[in-house]
Amino acid sequence: MSAGRLLSVLLLLQSRGRVSARGLAAELGVSVRTAYRDVARLQAAGVPVYAEPGRGGGYQLLDGYRTRLTGMSEGEARALFLAGLPGAAADLGLAAEVAAARLKLLAALPTGLRDEATRTAAVFHLDAPGWYREPEETPHLLLFADAVLNGRVVDVRYRRWRAPQEVERRLRPYGLVLKSGVWYLVAAGESRIATYRVTQVLDAVPSDERFDRPPDFDLAAYWSSYLDDFRSRRFTGTATVRLSPRGRRRLPDNVPPEVVQAVDATATAVGDDGWVEAVIPTESTAHACGELLRLGIDVEVVAPAELRQAMAATVGALAGTYGLG
Incomplete structure (x- = not known):
């Protein structure tokens, strides 16, 4: 059950006066049965929603009832759109506004919805930056x-x-x-x-x-x-490579998704040992060489000759570094 959707139902009823279950379902992108359940949850939470039967009927709030979302500053109103992104809000200098806006929003909800919203916030957390990388400094x-x-x-x-x-x-x-x-x-x-x-x-x-x-x-x-x-524009060329079974398993952790997809689409068996040959997209010789070297002995470049030579030169230089040349 989405607390956000229940709040949307409440605000729709408040702004439109009377809305049928079918109308609520269409607005929220859910089934009519789900709309009925949402209204029942609002009623159970103490929101005075009643049904008007007959042609042109629907659900509406008791006259005079309005949920109160007042007292918000301009900054807090903007911060609502970042309520699920605490890191982004802090980057933009809106951390305090986000905290204040969420408190005011919770205070405006009926007790049942307030508890549900609090539980939801406690079990979901968004951490936007990728792994293995420090957050970037953004002074401007x-x-x-x-x-x-x-x-x-x-x-x-x-x-x-x-x-x-x-x-x-x-x-x-x-x-x-x-x-x-x-x-x-x-x-x-x-x-x-x-x-x-x-x-x-x-x-x-x-x-x-x-x-x-x-x-x-x-x-x-x-x-x-x-x-x-x-x-x-990213990929400007192609390369033909051979991959061992282990190399193919390691692909998703070492190359972009487009390369993995290309292997899946073009792979053909070569021999009886599980190796496959495939055509992959490449950005440049240097970039492709760096990515494919991560796979070590589980990959062989067949073509183009320029990339094959770059791989061989790099491996030769490594061998020399370790006294194996």
Whole structure:
């Protein structure tokens, strides 16, 4: 049972007056039977919901009853959207607001729902950063958050991977995205909207210039499109490899999912010892060499010759280092 869904039922009844069970089900994406059960749970929690039978009937709250979510500041209201992301809220300087908003939300709920919400919060925890990596320092994050919320232009000096590595940009920040513990800024420059890793910003100075974010800009849709484009540009070549049974089992822990999927789709047996040959996507010779070397003797590069030679050269250099050359 979702405490969040029960609260949604309550707010729907409060805002619309009377809603049928079918209407509640359609709004919440659940079955009509589930909608009936949700209303029964609200009634059991002490919420005065009653049914109006007949054509045009439905559920509604007793006249004069309203759940009270008052007294929230602007910061606390924003923080509600980060209530499940305590780490992200702390990064944005909203940890205290999140705590206050959750307390006020709990205080506004009937006792039954309040207990259920507390139990839910006690058994779920989100830890966004990936393993084996320290959290990144983001000294300019609060500045960008302010610029996003207040439509302020920011002048930045940014370090990128291609030459020239350090560039200066005047940006109109449209939004911030937290991906696997890494913050990204989505902003409009002189000619296009682009994505900037916040830790790569060397300097950031807010200007007096203001801007209006386009009303039709959808941050989630942009990010989804950006990821699709990134994946399409990421892999620029292919390689043919042979893998032992153990090497194939170790793949998910050592290479991207796209490589694992490619092996599953193209693997053909070579001999009777369980080895397979497959075609995998590659980013570059150097990158593919580094990833495949993690598999040690459980992988052999067949082609292209450039990658095979890079693997051999690296293994030869290692042998020399350990006095085996």
